[in-house]
Each structure stands twice: as structure tokens, then as C-alpha cells.
Amino acid sequence: MSEEPSWRIVASLAASGAACALVLMFLGPTALGLWELATFTPTRPIRPMGLSVYMMGGGLVGVFIGAPLSLLALKLSQRPAAQTAAFAAYLVSALPGLCLMIFFAIILIRGIELAP
DSSP: OOOOOHHHHHHHHHHHHHHHHHHHHHHHHHHHHHHHHHHOOOSSOBOOHHHHHHHHHHHHHIIIIIHHHHHHHHHHOOSHHHHHHHHHHHHHTTHHHHHHHHHHHHHHHHTOOBOO
16 A cells, blocks of 8 residues: 555544534434433324424434535545544434434334324
């Protein structure tokens, strides 16, 4: 392997870290909202507006910012550590989609009624 400029390694790791940080910023409140939705029993129809905002925001950030940043990081450096970090960031950018599927599974399995 030829010697790679150090700025490419640093830029790749910085882009991977930024992609992970941006997506994980939305996943914390989303995970808490999903936990609350899965564990409490509502007595009337609910309107999970805050959870919906975090899920949609996380999805948009994951698709439009996280995935392109991690793919850029993947192309910047050929070092195994940088490639692994970029691949991990790419996987993290898919987590909001998983949260959306979990949300619908909780709603359907528990039979929670959503208010219009």
C-alpha cells in the first residue's frame, strides 16, 4: 500500500464522526419515546407528535447528511480503521429507518389508537 497523506485519514475519520454524531443526536429522544410508547398503556387515543418529529428529523438527517458523509469518508481513505469507521457511520445512518419500523410495530401489536 502506498503512503497516504495524513490529512485524508483525518478527514475521513472526522466525516465519519460527524455523520454518527448528527444521526445519534436524533436517536436519543427517539429511543426514549419508543420506550415510553412500548411500556405505558394509554387510556385514550394519543398523538405522538414529538416522537414523530424526532423520527422524521432523524430519517432526513440520516438519508441526506449521514449517508453521504459516510460514503465520502469511505472514499477519502483506504486505511482499514478509516474504512471501518465509515462503514459504522453508514450503518448508524440507517437506524432512524429501523426506529420507524419499530414505531409501527408497537402501534400495530399493542393496538394503540392514534388521534387524528
